[in-house]
Amino acid sequence: MRIFVLLLLLLYPASAEIIEVYPNPFKEEEEYVKIFCHGNCIFTDFEKEIKFGRGVHYLAKNATAFKDKFGFYPDADGISLSNNGELIALIEENSTEYFNWVWRYLDEGVVYYKENGKWDFRYEGWSSFKPVEDEVSGKLILCPCDYKLKGEGVVYSYTIYDAESFEGDFTFAVDANPVGGIPLNVKILEENNEVYYLKSKIYKNFHAKFAVVGDKVVITTENWKWDKRGVVVEFSSKKISKTLKDVFYNDLKYSSKPKSFKNYVKVERGNGKSFDFSGKVTLYVMPENNPVFDFIRNAKKRLYLVAPNIDFEYFNGTPLLDEILNASKRGVDVKILVSYGDLEFLENQGVEVEKLENPKIHGKYLISEDSVLITSANLNKYGLKLNREIALKIEDKKLADKLAEEFLRDFKKGFDEREYIYLLLSSIGFFVAVLIFLKRQQS
Known part of the structure; x- marks a missing residue:
């Protein structure tokens, strides 16, 4: 079974993914990007490129601030993301994934994340109570x-x-x-x-x-x-x-x-x-x-x-x-x-x-x-x-x-109230029509 799965991965390799983007944190030095590479890949904000191997990787603005916040060091640092959106990309041999948050919900503390192939957002600090x-x-x-x-x-x-x-x-x-x-x-x-x-x-x-x-x-x-x-x-x-x-x-x-x-x-x-x-x-x-x-x-x-x-x-x-x-x-x-x-x-x-x-x-x-x-x-x-x-x-x-x-x-x-109003207006209209008819007959 494992051999069959490996063959499928070789024949139909999955695309690299940008998983999370935190461009405008409450503390500026804590911004980061989370990615997953199936093989060798390149992250770029079209100003600099960073190469990675297979696995989940974190890219931070400041490695020390990231460590203080999350308890571990990122795989790379030195990135700087625009609060209001910019184009970033993750390039792998057979694919390139782009992401830009310019048209999304922009606010301080918002983390963009991908779930079931679709982008969504949450605030940093939201609680995590399960059903x-x-x-x-x-x-x-x-x-x-x-x-x-x-x-x-x-x-x-x-x-x-x-x-x-x-x-x-x-x-x-x-x-x-x-x-x-x-x-x-x-x-x-x-x-x-x-x-x-x-x-x-x-x-x-x-x-x-x-x-x-x-x-x-x-x-x-x-x-x-x-x-x-x-x-x-x-x-x-x-x-x-x-x-x-x-x-x-x-x-x-x-x-x-x-x-x-x-x-x-x-x-x-x-x-x-x-x-x-x-x-x-x-x-x-x-x-x-x-x-x-x-x-x-x-x-x-x-x-x-x-x-x-x-x-x-x-x-x-x-x-x-x-x-x-x-x-x-x-x-x-x-x-x-x-x-x-x-x-x-x-x-x-x-x-x-x-x-x-x-x-x-x-x-x-x-x-x-x-x-x-x-x-x-x-x-x-x-x-x-x-x-x-x-x-x-x-x-x-x-x-x-x-x-x-x-x-x-x-x-x-x-429904009845609406129908009642309709019938009332119809009755008034009918009564007015009868009065007009009688007046014309008298004249």
Whole structure:
């Protein structure tokens, strides 16, 4: 078998690869390039050339700075990369690979890397929490609802509107600069609790929403404000509670001083519906692990998607739009429910879109034939790539079916309201026409 593999490599030699490029680090001397050569190869930035043999090699700007940062010396140093993009190349006997980051996402601290033959990026310093699975029983609450958390633990949220949602002793972590400013509701929490405000260059927002009380896990799509269509999930899991606490305390290193507070926000509540579930759940810590695209890709019969709005703009192509359209093309029943935005163009591609105005949507969740994916992430380039977010996949067909029933009620409600307006306008038009006809008869 080994001889056969060697013959294939000789007959069909693989191309050399540029694996990572770090052109604009937080500390200038730490920039580097990582390459892999299958045989003898030459790296060039078209000002100088460096020769290498087979294997993985690191090229750095400064060998000592690289050693201090990563714990080992690079294979070569002396390179200098432009922050805003330049052409580099890796030349091997039968191939040349080029790379230029000029049209990519440019920012300090961004590492470009190749995965499955495609270029992507990450920030240096992003955490590396891997997905965590467990078999659990719990409940899902569909909001509007009236929710209160009791006990002692930690709460992580983009911001918090309902200070009365907590009864006990909690430590809070919130974003230091949420859209619209920090509500005075958060300031109230400082009277009896520790509150940390998070800000960082490597996460655009700290947008995850969860709480941990002992082994109890609470994951929600809401900023502790319960008057919109959203989701709260409760269950117990030692593994997942540990991971979420690790995320919480890891992110406290980004604590900073808050900016000014805005006015107090009045909180309203509603009567929620509760559904029990039992099955495998998987926790994803984003942005390093994003399950949204795979969830859409794996849907076979139905894909129901709920979000306030969807923005398909991305950094390299339109992957969210592509996955939704591909699902529709392979025969999946795709329906999207939003509260605002112009997505009617999808209807020409076999995707049904409706708007739900009452209650308005704040939650983000997807339903397939046998699973539910709940996430704090807005379906845009920030939520899917740049923010600290979390997602939870629940594999329970009964829950998926129940949530799908609620989705279809909301979907039909949006349709009925639109149809009602159409009928009302038609009736007014008919009434006006009758009046004109009668007036002409009298004259």
